Amino acid sequence: MTRAPLIAGVYEFPERKTAKSALEIQAISARAALADAGLAPKDVDGYFTVGTNPGVGPLATVDYLNLNPRYIDGTTIGGSSFVAHVNHAAAAIAEGRCRVALITYGSTSRSSGIAVGTRERIAGEYVDQFEGLYGISTVGLYALVAQRHMHVYGTTGAQLAEIAVACRRHAGLNPVALYREPITIDDVVRSPMISSPLHLLDCCVITDGGGAVVVVHPDLGRDLRKPPVRLLAGAEAIAHTAAGHRDYLVSAAAQTGPRALAEAGVSHDDIDMAMIYDSFTITVLVTLEDLGFCKKGDGGRFVEGGRLGLGGALPVNTDGGGLSSNHPGMRGIFLVIEAVKQLRGECGARQVPDCRVALVHGTGGTLGTRHSSATLILGAT
């Protein structure tokens, strides 16, 4: 994209447990992200969110925020939704359907006492009658992939733990992360087993939270308050049960990674840092393989030796990730926000030096049944 759409403003709501409502969180975040961009609420003409209730998508938030968008998108494909929203906003802007696209998210999972990972995962779908009878939970449906990865490729719990350790180290450098005390590989593999082979510390945290992102037409680049970030490429895919004929070790990232890299015209060596959806450690491992950072099956060895930590070859989840910073149920928007801050050089103690190109990858749903992938490549200006 020579005339790449721009990410002009971002904001992450800093509280991890709040008395505010999901709608208030989104209003605060929208106001701050627009201020970050040097824009005003009246400038918004495109709006993107998953919504606060199933079935009516953005209706309640548009009403609450008193917006009047001429382009609306309520795409809901799990935690990756907000990554997809950025891609959709770019397409809408390129088509002339809107010029200032606002994306918001807010959730009070923690203060509402929602056990995101271990609650019964039943969505009210036809397929529930074949899957929902067997004690399925989100963590269980990721554990199925982890177990098979270990069986086929010899991946170990200690290798998965490397991912959690790297995220926790980064969280220690993020003042608003939920858990900031360092952990070791031993801490992870000795933490209580939740759904084998995944231990407690292989699982993301549960928090409240939210945020907002503003995507604008490249013509607005001159008027922004901060150097904007260019959207170099976007790709989406869904991988599913395939009527009973699925290789569950290959995620939809195997489709989105190559497409996004080709569209951006960059190679893996050009990526300075990556934000990889970390609902569980296995999510990161499989995603890195499928995005092509290493060969299929080599993910365990790839993540060893601190490669994903700051100072390593591929710093991942520099905010601490869902594993240590925040996970209110859908984490995609935070992946975009942190990558933008890195590309603007605003990350202080956790800044990746000379960060020019970042990869963002969201995973929504569960790897063990059906999930979505959304990949973005972002570039500094």
Add this chain to the structure above:
Amino acid sequence: MAEYTKPLPEITAESRPFWEGCKRRQLLVQRCRACGARQHYPRGVCAACWSDDLEWLPSPGRGRVYSFTVTHRTQARGFRDELPYVLAWVELDEGVQVLTNLVGCDPEKVRIGMEVRVTFEDVNADVSIPRFTPA
């Protein structure tokens, strides 16, 4: 019969033959008469070619563990009292995968590739639920 506290299938016209098969202790797998593809879960059209010319074939109910997880913590209805339990993908000999539980074995002894066979639990007068057990 003790009260069954786990989720029950919401059976529809589309899925009724499958559940009637379970009641007769037959695991049915759909085969497409147009293209020959086999599929699970059952549905009104062939997932391979979208033909609705499907037949229901009784499966011998034998297969291998494709993957599994021993669940130690869950909020799932009816399962909290049965921890730990085994959730698994079983690949039938016909080549289709079935999400299920493994029962009648020590969860710590389950292995990928282990041979299993279907077993049915009569949970009420209308519903029998297929699960798998070591063959």
